[in-house]
Amino acid sequence: MSQHTNNDSSCRITRLPNGVRVVTEAMPLVKTASLGVWIEAGSRHEGPGQEGMAHLWEHMAFKGTTHRDALAIAKELDILGGLANAFTSREATCFHIRVMDAHFARAFDIISDIALNPILDPEELGREQAVILQEISMVEETPEDKVHEDFWAAAWENPAIAHPITGSPESVTAATPKTLLDWRRTHYRPDAIVLVAAGAVSHEALLALAEATFGRLPAAPAPAKAPAGPYTPPRLAVRRESEQNHVILAFPSVANTSPDRFAHTILATLLGGNMSSRLFQEVREKRGLAYSIYASLNGLSDTGLFEIQAAVEPDRTEELLAVVRAELAAVAGGAVTAEELDHTREHLKGLLYLGAESTENRMMRLARNILLFDRHIPIEETAAELDKVTLADLAAIARAAFTPGNAGLCILGPTAAIP
Missing domain, CATH: 3.30.830.10 (Metalloenzyme, LuxS/M16 peptidase-like)
Incomplete structure (x- = not known):
């Protein structure tokens, strides 16, 4: 053994x-x-x-x-x-x-x-x-x-x-x-x-x-794992009777195993991970375009997507997309401040340490790290990686990811159409 x-x-x-x-x-x-x-x-x-x-x-x-x-x-x-x-x-x-x-x-x-x-x-x-x-x-x-x-x-x-x-x-x-x-x-x-x-x-x-x-259990040979394959940004409109248009705007991101996952997590959080995030403030608080809007990473072991999702009144769909794209361009242009970065880091570290007090959260985190890396990753190591992320890192990621050619868009609703 x-x-x-x-x-x-x-x-x-x-x-x-x-x-x-x-x-x-x-x-x-x-x-x-x-x-x-x-x-x-x-x-x-x-x-x-x-x-x-x-x-x-x-x-x-x-x-x-x-x-x-x-x-x-x-x-x-x-x-x-x-x-x-x-x-x-x-x-x-x-x-x-x-x-x-x-x-x-x-x-x-x-x-x-x-x-x-x-x-x-x-x-x-x-x-x-x-x-x-x-x-x-x-x-x-x-x-x-x-x-x-x-x-x-x-x-x-x-x-x-x-x-x-x-x-x-x-x-x-x-x-x-x-x-x-x-x-x-x-x-x-x-x-x-x-x-x-x-x-x-x-x-x-x-x-x-x-x-x-x-x-x-008897040992058995492992079947070959098929790669995720290429991501092709879709532009999809689905007509559906509903009160709102439901929108997803997504870009290629990193795998759950990537060393860059910490910077991508910070970027998703400061854009749409909480109530003080840029998109929540701009879309909901300032303009009332949507009840909620959020950004998140949807990652696998070998690939991932950066997703932004919201629901909007049908006649304001184009306005919503324009506001979101303007915010993404601002981040790519270096608009994120040192204060924003510090606040986002502390938010994520707070969630990390609060979750560590639950045996279930601790078990889930440990299991995912074993499956992805075959090792235990101490919370302190994750917190230190978050501390390493710089403003330049965030701008570089945004410039590389948030391009028109990378943008996938799906709109589902009564007036779904790709603008």
Whole structure:
């Protein structure tokens, strides 16, 4: 068994012989622990006809295992007073739970059973497929979600990146126990699994539990990972009956692994990350063009987009876009002040340290860093990287990114048209 420990003695990482990684971060004085079973298998790992399988497996995990039916799972979680959930992203699936430290071993038994031993009862599968079809319909009926999915689908050449995490109605209803099991055998491999716990945890205790369960999984070859492929800035108008036009303006950005991610995060935050941001003040507070507007990074391990999203009265859409473009040009021209940069840095560091007091946030952050970098990144290291960002960095990023040729635009609404 190989093991390496980070310089931060609170974090320990062990790799089992079959490739499963076991990671803990001790938090003195807390009485709870958060545990996550992370599988590097998300929607980008689905091929043609498999769209939505990662998400469907997430749903089916709580519908019964070889040891517990759905009611037994719910009752045990209620008895523990535990908070359990799961989610699927483009690059991972996570089953997670938070409990009092005294219940950690039992919580591990439940969450590992859910992740390792789900059953595919045909009746339950049919019911869950119907639930996911409703979920897809909800997105279709929610303009701010729908515009984002339409934009993302049009922006990427690689269909594995472009398709929605939930899949399509056709792909979801076409899934069978056999096709689901075939997909799972390929992607739920030991080397793709990371067990992460933070809070009142013992590394030795989690390691013993992991060896007795996940350690028994046979090693399997990893399938080739398809690159994200080129981003093509779409210009898309979707006519839809609604009170407002919903707008996304986006530009190519950096991957979640890029050394430049800190500067891009600061830029997104000072442009549209809080109520004092440039776009919020200019668009909402000064002009009343939109109730809300925000900028964010939507990153993957090998690529990313810088997205600005807002909803606007249809007859003021062009005015909104003009104001946003003027603000982006100002930032590219060096308009950001030292005071703005300092305030944004402190805002982000505040969020970082406040989040670190939650065992769940700590577990989530640790897991993402293991998946992306295969190491623990102390909060102090992240804060130091934010401190290194300069005004010149922000202007250079804005000049390179915010060009007309890079701009993708999607407008969904009653008068949707590309100006």
